[in-house]
Amino acid sequence: MTTSTALPALTDIPQVLPGVIRIENADKDVAKEIIFDRTRSVYPHDQMFGEFCPINAYIAAPPREVYEYLSDTRSLEEWTYSLRGFVETDEPGLWESFDRVGGQTKCYCRTVANPDAMTVDYHCAWDQGKHLWMIYLMRVVDAQLVLNKPGSVVTWVNCKHPFYDENPYPETAPPQRPVWVGDGWDLFYAGHQMEMDNLKAICEYRADNGLPIKPDWMK
Structure with missing residues (x-):
């Protein structure tokens, strides 16, 4: 014989929290109205891409191989639009390149990869390599698990760090550079989608x- 007990969820909070919608405080009809109200045919750009820039793609290639490619910092030389001339600095794992969008702008990158989860995080910064505040979060998923077909699903999220402003x-910074990396935040989605298409x-x-x-030149 089994006995049932009340779940401990939210029992430490004595009042209903504003913004928390659960079936306990909003039945299905109420929830449906809320969902329909939040579903629009057109969304403001700031609402969609205000603080985060998410990109996703299906790639017809083996996930482990795609992960191993991405986890090598030098792959950015191939699939990004403008990062070129990668050389490893005196600090192991820290690479220096030029971002040609910024003219003579140096871009520094350290890749943090997890082979078990197949996550690849690029920690980057323009101009200096001490504070790598531009973080690009990527993950490779076996498409067989999520789409029921061979290949890879790649997700890529960029967060709007306040330094972009x-x-x-x-x-x-190099003298008289006319642009800053954050000037184009509103264009990040389209630009990153272009790079994902390259990948x-x-x-x-x-x-x-x-x-x-x-490729062999990375080995």
Whole structure:
């Protein structure tokens, strides 16, 4: 014989929290009205991409190989729009390149990867490599699990750090540079989607032609 007990969920909170909607305080009809009210045919750009920039793609290539490619910082030389000339600095794991969008702007990057979860996080910054505040969060998922077909699902999220609004280290910037990396935040979604399309095209070409996703020059 089994006995049932009340779940402890939220019992430490004596009052209903504003903004928390659960079936206990909003039945299905009420919840449906809320959901319909929040569903629109057109969304303001700031509402969609105010603090986060999420990008997703299906790539017809083996997930482990896509992960291994992404986890090598030098892959950014191929699939990003403007990061070029990667060299490893004297600090192990920290790479320096030029972001050609910023002219002679140096971009520093350290890749933090987890092979078990297949996550790849790029910790980056323009101009200086001491404070890597531009964090690009990526994950590779086996598409068989989530789409029931071979291949990879790649997610990529960028968070709007407050430094995007104002350069925190102006003394490290090259002289007379007309742009700052955060000036184009409103264009990040379209720009990153373009780069995700690059990643998809490169990986799928190599997979279709029997080539290693991670090319020999990276080994």
